[in-house]
Amino acid sequence: MSYEVHVAPGDEPQDIQFGGGTDHGFPLWEVFIRAKRGLSHTHVGSLHAPDAETAIQNARDGYTRRAEGVSVWVVPSTEIVASDDADSMFEPFEHVPYRHPTFYEIPDEVGQL
Amino acid sequence: MDAPTEQEQGQETFDAVIEADEKVEPRDWMPDGYRHTVIRQMAQHAHSEVIGMQPEANWITRAPTLLRKQILIAKVQDEAGHGLYLYSATETLGVSRDELQELLHTGKHKYSSIFNYPTLSWADIGAIGWLVDGAAIVNQIVLQGTSYGPYSRAMVKICKEESFHARQGYSIMMILAGGSDEQKAMCQDAIDRWWWPALMMFGPHDAESAHTAESMAWKIKRKTNDEMRQMFIDQTVPQAQYLGMTIPDPDLALNEESGHWSIGPIDWDEFWATIKGDGRLNRERIAHKTKAWDDGAWVRAGATAYAAKQAKRLDKSA
Amino acid sequence: MSTVTPQTALATYIVRHADDNVVIGQRLAEYVSRAPELEEDLAVSNLALDHIGVADHLFTYAAKIEGGDCTGDDLAMFRAERQYTNLLLVEQPHHGFGDVMVRQFLFDAYQLPLWGTLSDSTDDTIAGIAQRAARESTYHLRHSSGWVIRLGDGTDESHERMQTAVDGMWRFTGELVEADDLDRQMAAEGVGVDPSTLRDAWESTVDAVLEEATLTRPSDPFQTSGGRSGMHTEHLGPMLAEMQWLQRANPGLSW
Numbered sequence: 290m291s292y293e294v295h296v297a298p299g300d301e302p303q304d305i306q307f308g309g310g311t312d313h314g315f316p317l318w319e320v321f322i323r324a325k326r327g328l329s330h331t332h333v334g335s336l337h338a339p340d341a342e343t344a345i346q347n348a349r350d351g352y353t354r355r356a357e358g359v360s361v362w363v364v365p366s367t368e369i370v371a372s373d374d375a376d377s378m379f380e381p382f383e384h385v386p387y388r389h390p391t392f393y394e395i396p397d398e399v400g401q402l
Numbered sequence: 403m404d405a406p407t408e409q410e411q412g413q414e415t416f417d418a419v420i421e422a423d424e425k426v427e428p429r430d431w432m433p434d435g436y437r438h439t440v441i442r443q444m445a446q447h448a449h450s451e452v453i454g455m456q457p458e459a460n461w462i463t464r465a466p467t468l469l470r471k472q473i474l475i476a477k478v479q480d481e482a483g484h485g486l487y488l489y490s491a492t493e494t495l496g497v498s499r500d501e502l503q504e505l506l507h508t509g510k511h512k513y514s515s516i517f518n519y520p521t522l523s524w525a526d527i528g529a530i531g532w533l534v535d536g537a538a539i540v541n542q543i544v545l546q547g548t549s550y551g552p553y554s555r556a557m558v559k560i561c562k563e564e565s566f567h568a569r570q571g572y573s574i575m576m577i578l579a580g581g582s583d584e585q586k587a588m589c590q591d592a593i594d595r596w597w598w599p600a601l602m603m604f605g606p607h608d609a610e611s612a613h614t615a616e617s618m619a620w621k622i623k624r625k626t627n628d629e630m631r632q633m634f635i636d637q638t639v640p641q642a643q644y645l646g647m648t649i650p651d652p653d654l655a656l657n658e659e660s661g662h663w664s665i666g667p668i669d670w671d672e673f674w675a676t677i678k679g680d681g682r683l684n685r686e687r688i689a690h691k692t693k694a695w696d697d698g699a700w701v702r703a704g705a706t707a708y709a710a711k712q713a714k715r716l717d718k719s720a
Numbered sequence: 721m722s723t724v725t726p727q728t729a730l731a732t733y734i735v736r737h738a739d740d741n742v743v744i745g746q747r748l749a750e751y752v753s754r755a756p757e758l759e760e761d762l763a764v765s766n767l768a769l770d771h772i773g774v775a776d777h778l779f780t781y782a783a784k785i786e787g788g789d790c791t792g793d794d795l796a797m798f799r800a801e802r803q804y805t806n807l808l809l810v811e812q813p814h815h816g817f818g819d820v821m822v823r824q825f826l827f828d829a830y831q832l833p834l835w836g837t838l839s840d841s842t843d844d845t846i847a848g849i850a851q852r853a854a855r856e857s858t859y860h861l862r863h864s865s866g867w868v869i870r871l872g873d874g875t876d877e878s879h880e881r882m883q884t885a886v887d888g889m890w891r892f893t894g895e896l897v898e899a900d901d902l903d904r905q906m907a908a909e910g911v912g913v914d915p916s917t918l919r920d921a922w923e924s925t926v927d928a929v930l931e932e933a934t935l936t937r938p939s940d941p942f943q944t945s946g947g948r949s950g951m952h953t954e955h956l957g958p959m960l961a962e963m964q965w966l967q968r969a970n971p972g973l974s975w
Contacts, residue, residue: 292447292514293623294439295605296612297674314500314702314757317493334490334556336759337499339705339870340712346863347759350766351486354479355563371429452758459753463746466966466975467793468776471749472769478752479765486758524966524975577974585973690753698756700881701817704874711873 318344319369320352323360330362338363420621425551428494436620439613440550441495442511443622445502448488450514453687455481457521458530466524473570474527480567484560491552507692509679514538516603518681525578525585525592531571533593533600533638539564540634541604549621572641579645593642594650601665602673604631610670632662639663724790724798731782732805733906734846735795736948737834738778739806742796743956744827745771746963747814756817763863767824770856777849797967801957802950809892811947811956818871818878822885825864826926830896832857833921834913842910865929872933879934886930887938894943897922902948 315337321330333352338344344363352358386392395402406414412431419426426432455478462478465471489499505511516534521527542564545557578589605627608614617623625633639656642649653666675681726732748768755761779792809827814820835857838850871878897919899907906912930936946952966975 292443292450293605293611293613293617294442294446295512295674295677297677314498315706317498333559334487335493336486336490337757338759339702340709342866343705343759343870346859346866347763350762351483351759354483373429455753455761462749462752463962464966466797468742468772468779468796469793470975472772472776475749475752475765475769475772479762479769482758482761482765486762489758574975582970582973584970694754694756697754697816698760700875700877701756701871704871704878707874707878708870 315339315343317366318348318363319366320344320348321362321364322348322352322358324357325359330360335366420549423547423549423621425554426549427551435616436622437495439617439620440553440622441492441497444488444492444550444553444556445497445505446512446514448485448492448502449506449511450517451481451485451488453513453517453691455485456687456690457517457519458527460521461524461527464524465527470574477531477567477570480563484556484563487556487559488553491550491556494552503695507688507695509688512677513687514603515673515676515681516599518676518683518687519596519599520683522595523588523592525575525588526596528571528574528578528589529592529596531567531569532575532641533571533596534603535564535567535571536638537600537603537634539568540630540637544625544630547621547624575645575647579647589645590647593647597650598668598672601631601635601668602676604628604634606670606673635663635665636661724794725803726782726786726795728785729902729905730843730911731785733902733912734778734782734785736805738775738782738795739804740810740827741771741778742775743804743806743959744810744823745769745775746959747810747812747823748820751814751820760817764820767860767863770853770860774849774853774856781845781849793967797964798971801952801960804952804956804960805948805950806952806956807892807895808945808947808953809889809896811953811959812889812892813955813959816881817867818881818885819888821864821867821871822882822889824860825868825929826889826893826896828857828861828864829922829925829929830915830918832861832925833918834915837913837918841912846911861925865925868929868935869933872930872935882933883935886935887940890938891940891942891944893926895945895947898945898948900948 316339317335318338318341319335320333322333323330336344336347336351338347341363345361348361348363349358353361408431413433416426416430416432416436419430426436458474458478458481462471462474465474489502492502493499502511506513516537521530539561542557542561546554546561548554548557575589575592578585581589605611608626608628611627614623614626618626639649639654651666653664655664656662657664672681676684679685726735745768748764748771752761752765752768755764775796776792779795781792783790783792783795807827809823812819812823814823832854835850835854839847839854841847841850868882872882873879897915899914899916903912903914907914907917927937
């Protein structure tokens with residue numbers, strides 16, 4: 290599709306290095322929306338705004354145009370602390386099967402358990 | 403035997419994720435080429451949405467009814483919103499939007515060729531919704547399956563919003579096609595000018611598309627240019643026939659056996675000229691975008707200064 | 721299609737507010753794709769949509785009251801400057817973001833109490849439209865006043881530009897709270913609002929925001945008006961010409 294880099298016949302592809310920029314704009318905020326009562330807030334994306342009040346308003350305009358939200362949280366992206374997903378912290382706890390209900394055999398006659 | 407390096411471990415996990423049709427997420431290890439390609443493609447997709455606001459915004463003040471005016475504003479607003487989602491997805495890979503924008507303003511980054519064409523009549527607004535958004539939808543539906551998580555999720559969100567865009571365009575064409583002689587002529591003229599550029603949106607033929615194999619292997623790209631172009635042609639020709647309009651292609655023919663429509667030759671000189679920056683309105687589009695950014699410098703500086711002052715005031719009073 | 725003019729007092733009154741909203745909506749529409757940031761393009765198009773939506777509802781209602789073949793679009797598209805009855809403030813052009821936000825703020829400070837009061841109109845349709853418009857105005861005022869403050873109290877340059885914008889729009893603010901016989905008649909019937917009763921609310925909102933923005937009222941006390949009787953500035957004509965051209969060039973067609 291035409292969002293890709295098209296290299297005209299006979300041309301050399303351009304190499305653009307990223308990282309480091311002249312940051313003239315507003316800081317980045319992450320946006321979390323509660324779609325409706327009863328649900329928790331989920332991450333929907335990010336936006337740039339000078340302050341929290343603008344970020345909240347922009348989040349409403351940017352992420353709830355089709356009534357997808359009743360509550361908005363915005364957090365400066367720099368405040369997000371992320372786990373290292375490659376860390377063994379999240380390897381499946383296969384050696385603790387007794388945490389799963391299927392580990393236990395319960396006779397059907399006993400009913401709801 | 404040595405323990406696997408972080409690189410080898412990363413590559414193994416990455417390959418397994420791609421193989422299993424799972425998503426690559428921002429903090430995963432990924433090959434430099436993959437990162438680079440995904441950043442570039444998402445950024446150009448975002449730039450396309452933002453530049454794409456211009457040809458349609460051109461007709462908001464002249465929309466023929468208040469309803470059409472509202473619909474057009476809503477559509478252009480959606481495009482701004484889609485740009486927002488896509489820049490947001492791109493920034494997950496550690497580049498800033500301002501950096502990307504500078505690359506757009508200086509011509510190093512491109513945007514979809516289609517937005518370099520002018521909107522010269524109200525029927526163009528119909529043609530854009532029907533043909534241009536129609537083509538974009540074919541691509542975007544396929545891109546929902548792209549391997550980079552944030553890009554895929556942005557595509558799902560965009561696809562939900564996009565279907566009204568094509569319908570509002572086609573509804574304009576239906577009214578014009580059933581209207582006065584002037585309206586019918588306006589409708590046909592718009593199709594004559596937008597059909598071929600819409601086909602070019604899908605990019606070069608597969609044989610001339612340098613990066614297709616690599617992008618397909620990484621599952622960034624899920625279908626080839628020609629495959630998607632054919633999907634678009636097959637769905638659109640009957641829609642033109644329903645309007646009673648002609649597709650401007652004397653070689654257009656239905657292959658009864660395959661059920662596919664075959665087309666005449668695409669003018670690739672026009673496509674490459676546009677990509678190089680010499681299309682009809684490349685200079686105007688970038689000038690408009692750059693002016694908006696430059697004109698707003700004092701606003702961004704003012705708001706930033708105020709935010710800093712407020713932070714100080716809160717510190718003092720704490 | 722020849723010029724369409726409302727004949728009844730009620731329709732004439734409604735059309736004033738429709739005109740205000742379609743004109744400011746059109747001005748905001750001109751600004752889409754020109755804002756200082758992408759998020760602000762989203763916000764401005766949202767404002768434009770709200771105003772044009774309100775105008776659409778009001779024009780449609782006025783057309784219904786007039787009866788016959790007249791439609792809301794006829795009222796919007798087939799009246800020229802001398803028949804348009806919008807306030808002079810909303811037809812003022814902008815030369816940048818500062819103008820857009822100051823014009824918006826001064827108008828929002830009037831719209832909010834206006835719609836608030838009209839929410840209790842004895843005319844159910846007007847009350848319904850007003851209730852929705854009041855909710856939208858609350859948001860608009862928050863947005864526009866936020867920018868006035870941010871930029872008034874930002875850098876020296878932003879402060880100066882905002883003061884210039886306030887100075888430039890000030891002479892159109894008196895008209896916001898002027899009343900004429902039609903206003904008084906509609907207010908007496910419980911249908912409409914006498915704008916002079918909105919003065920205190922407008923002044924207290926505006927003064928509070930200007931103060932927080934470190935901006936001042938201009939010293940020149942000059943005020944001008946005439947919009948409600950079709951005596952406009954020279955800015956409305958070209959704006960209407962652009963807005964109405966397609967319909968006037970091809971009258972009687974469907975779009």
